[in-house]
Amino acid sequence: MKIALAQQNYHIGNFEENSRKIIEGISKAKQVGADLVVFSELCVCGYPPRDFLEFEDFINKCYETVDLIKEHADTIGVLIGSPARNPRKEGKDLFNAVFFLYEKQVKAEIHKTLLPNYDIFDEYRYFEPAFEWNIIEFKGKKLAVTICEDIWNMGENPLYRITPMEQLIGYQPDVMINLSASPYNYAQDVVRNSLIKAHTLKYKLPMLYCNTVGSQTEVVFDGGSLVYDINGNKVKEMNYFEEDFQLFDLAELSVEDATRIKPNEKVYFSAKDVGDGVNTLDYLADEKNIDEIYHALILGIRDYFGKMGFSKAILGSSGGIDSAVTLALAVAALGKENVRAILMPSQFSSSHSVSDAEQLSINLDNPYDIVPIKNIYESFLTELKPVFKDAPFGLAEENIQARTRGNLLMAIANKFGYILLNTSNKSELATGYGTLYGDMAGGLAVLGDTYKTQVYALAKYINKPKEIIPDHIITKAPSAELRPNQKDSDSLPEYDTLDRVLYEYIEMRKGPKEIIAKGYDAALVARILKLVNTNEYKRNQFCPIIRVSCKAFGVGRRVPIVGKYLS
């Protein structure tokens, strides 16, 4: 049996476009002589459809799309993902399902058992877990079909009390097939390979794992679909961050070779397993990770614009490292002519802030303008004089500058149809070192899930072929330049320490005692954790952040604003 995997990029709720792609994939599979073509989880509607699932009308459209696709599954078997109605009165009204289509009919329906409900996932919000398990018989072969999380219940502390493959193995299947919508983080490829290899060794079956690709607002799906043979050997790792299509021969995957079976290696079940015990700073800036992050961010930008129906970006170019890296990424994602940089110096700006930013745009060959904020800032102070009276210069005056820049950027964006890219990094967002409606403005945060350490590593990565980001931007001390001679280090701990403590708290979910036990100063840890927790109100109003880590701010991290904990 020849099985094709179609790794595709869908658009949530865009049934016309999704069905067009799926039908195209079926057609391609027929051309190459596949018996069966496998798509990814919820491909019919795109993943994650979120509360659209609560509308009958949306579910009707899913069924109509399945019906449309069915007509193309005549001489070929097709596995597609779609929500399906639960015919029982008890329990939630939907399943997260896979439809097996053949001879223009729905021949079988598989339901997802393990519904992820952590981090960015909310599947138990919508779906009833499967409580019956069956294999699919097709052309003399028994297919054990599972959906994404169904295969993630391994390790010493499994999240679920049931494991679908344990139910299916009793039917003596010939192959494991998994349809996924598994999002990227820079440890995820290691975990996936580890997990799928462990499955092939445990169940002595080949496995075909088809993932989706493409970014959906903040969540990047990286593709990287995997095929392992019966001996636990990797046969194929499909492309990352782009669509791919591959054909496999089940007979070849099923040839046992006793000499090739390796003892089970260390299995990673989560990004926390991968990140545990590493040197944090090295790990954050690891070359493999940075290379992946770079491509994830490009895809994240490109898909956000494409799926929102926009082509052009604007951003504030300050001469600092964050805006420089954001600008370079945006140019790579959207094309240099589609990214406009606005330089907005004030009386507190250093001379190099403009010259560095200009040099950057000269290197990138993208359009830029200079709009000084001094006069606007002073008109604010004049009008506020009767209210402020003789109060000394302070945070309020700093924020007026940042918000004036936000207003200018949004005005130009509104006038010409740009989306404003936000340039805040994760270290700033964590500590609240930014101005709401000022430098925190924007439609999409490119670097909001990369720590300052990683922003520097990205700058070096971008400069590897040739100097694009002027060296001075990388070497000078970071500053918000909102008052004379300001430095980030006036307000924040040094980034080397800050990023390591933040990583322990945010990604690794360690509490204060555990972090201090790793050798960090107790007062410093308390100070940093308090900054994180008391600034939740700011992040709550922040735009979507392209997620590259296992714990990004945004939908995957839900913290009470009025909570009084470590604060």
Added chain:
Amino acid sequence: MKIALAQQNYHIGNFEENSRKIIEGISKAKQVGADLVVFSELCVCGYPPRDFLEFEDFINKCYETVDLIKEHADTIGVLIGSPARNPRKEGKDLFNAVFFLYEKQVKAEIHKTLLPNYDIFDEYRYFEPAFEWNIIEFKGKKLAVTICEDIWNMGENPLYRITPMEQLIGYQPDVMINLSASPYNYAQDVVRNSLIKAHTLKYKLPMLYCNTVGSQTEVVFDGGSLVYDINGNKVKEMNYFEEDFQLFDLAELSVEDATRIKPNEKVYFSAKDVGDGVNTLDYLADEKNIDEIYHALILGIRDYFGKMGFSKAILGSSGGIDSAVTLALAVAALGKENVRAILMPSQFSSSHSVSDAEQLSINLDNPYDIVPIKNIYESFLTELKPVFKDAPFGLAEENIQARTRGNLLMAIANKFGYILLNTSNKSELATGYGTLYGDMAGGLAVLGDTYKTQVYALAKYINKPKEIIPDHIITKAPSAELRPNQKDSDSLPEYDTLDRVLYEYIEMRKGPKEIIAKGYDAALVARILKLVNTNEYKRNQFCPIIRVSCKAFGVGRRVPIVGKYLS
């Protein structure tokens, strides 16, 4: 047996304050001769603790607090809610639990079975459902103890496949006790009464239902704890929107009186049941609902400020209805001296915008300032001239004005330590009729879950004792006043129609076909739904909204930003 219900207001993660309150409640219960005192769900840490639950350190603090409280449960039985660890390796690591304390010991631990994971709820994110059920024996009585959602599995289409009371009834209990953290919406009291009455009639047992009270960021818990006797009669409906403490005699609740048993009435299982079939506009502005909403909003404001450690609010007072109602509510919640109104007229402001706003602050006797924006606005236009060139006046210029006001308000807030109250209403937020970082700025949205229809009803309610909001503010046509002679009706359908269609789509989850079938114009429905869906990106950056309906924008409504559905 005498049973006390302690309806209290907790602060998430504030273990010191929560345990102090609980110990005080125990002490009070002893004084009045109670055998047992019942608190509410997760009272130890406050509800909802959200991702704080993912920290070992937080769970340790919960256990330490239970230990502290235990010492006070010497001669009295105490039921308190707290997270509890799951000793099994399989499944999630925590239960949503109730501890039964007596003789300074944990005598029993009850786990929640039904974990709500819809709307604002994320309990399956953290908790393993109970899979064993037991009653608590105490002083010769058998207590059937459940937790909140455990009793919400009734009706023709129940959400869960198991019903805890069906498991417990086999033990022949003497009484049903439920510990809840059940949030307010203006249909919820009807649903709760209906549900609890149905339980007493079905199981022929008295029921004591103890709810929490108080607002946690956006979610208002309204109290209203209920006691029904064995005959299905309501014995007590405890105070709404404030703490309360009551003592009940189980013997009295258990006296059967065959003549008093009434046949089961129509049972409402959800706010949708209550809202179905009503005249929408009448229902939205219903006197009972508006009275409740008024008190919910006051509590929402007061608790947000109190729990954030702030006392003073600022807001932009435009002379329009939304800011007028917000100001009146803020004064009622925080005191007139703690609410500062800023009037920010432009060249597009009508003369009455300032005079109406001034009269309002004179009526309320709260401080106000006038800060004109004309000069600042013109300095923006001057600096943007090289970029805008001769482009005609448009949305960009309107937004500059709104964002200048946002900047001024935030500057004054930053300078003097105010929280900015947002004045947007639900009709505007739904349709995207507002400026990000402009009139959409603020720390808390007071009216973000009330439609324009309801804002008018609130204004009339506030004016009932005497005219506080000048009549002209209520009677004039709504306008953003960002260009000459602008009216809301230039951009939006009339609010009467708009609000009804929005209610069908947002609260009732109806799709376009169903709404059109109710007699609305197809093109108008398509236009409104498209406005709602394409403006998700704006709401995504909006501040917390005090929730008063069964479906508020914010954490309870999760829609993909790049989604292409009805858009």
